[in-house]
Amino acid sequence: MRTVVAITGASGSTFGVELLRRLPGETFAVLSRWGQHVVREETGLGREQVAEIATRLFYDSDLSAPLASGSNPWDAMVVLPCTTSTIGKIASGIADSLVTRAAAVTLKEGRRLVVCPRETPLSAVTLRQMADLARDGVTVMPVSPGWYAGPATLQDLVDDFVGRVLQVLGIEVPGGWRAEELNGAARPLPEERVPE
Numbered sequence: 001m002r003t004v005v006a007i008t009g010a011s012g013s014t015f016g017v018e019l020l021r022r023l024p025g026e027t028f029a030v031l032s033r034w035g036q037h038v039v040r041e042e043t044g045l046g047r048e049q050v051a052e053i054a055t056r057l058f059y060d061s062d063l064s065a066p067l068a069s070g071s072n073p074w075d076a077m078v079v080l081p082c083t084t085s086t087i088g089k090i091a092s093g094i095a096d097s098l099v100t101r102a103a104a105v106t107l108k109e110g111r112r113l114v115v116c117p118r119e120t121p122l123s124a125v126t127l128r129q130m131a132d133l134a135r136d137g138v139t140v141m142p143v144s145p146g147w148y149a150g151p152a153t154l155q156d157l158v159d160d161f162v163g164r165v166l167q168v169l170g171i172e173v174p175g176g177w178r179a180e181e182l183n184g185a186a187r188p189l190p191e192e193r194v195p196e
């Protein structure tokens with residue numbers, strides 16, 4: 001599998017770095033200018049360390065990079081985390097950086113695009129843009145880790161959400177918290193509580 005992972009300037013860069021670590025196959029990373037800054041602030045990793053994790057790392061300003069052309073095949077693209085500005089540009093067809101150009105190519109070539117906003121609250125403008133993207137076949141997946149698996153650490157939350165992204169990409173993630181149900185083990189129903 002060949003996957004483009006873009007990390008933009010929203011908080012939550014740990015999720016994008018962890019996705020790069022866990023993705024099978026070839027990974028092509030793009031850090032926006034502010035994404036690079038946030039990665040350094042939140043994870044302590046510089047460009048050089050991210051380059052060691054990815055198969056190849058590109059500059060966001062390099063619109064001559066292979067990711068700017070549909071002639072270069074990749075299977076999917078994930079923008080994690082995705083700023084609301086990036087959502088707006090992708091929804092409007094603005095391809096003024098490698099992140100937004102690769103997203104435009106992903107869409108026009110009919111490949112899977114996943115955007116993971118990590119912003120709250122969301123404005124009506126951003127909600128409309130996310131709805132437009134969803135109608136265009138984009139998976140809009142807000143960074144919203146689940147608590148139902150009983151996370152003990154922040155890394156557990158990161159792992160859970162990244163696992164969900166991998167599943168959306170069609171990658172099997174062994175040991176999900178309810179995996180036993182798919183293997184035939186019934187989960188006991190909770191006792192019904194009747195209000196007095």
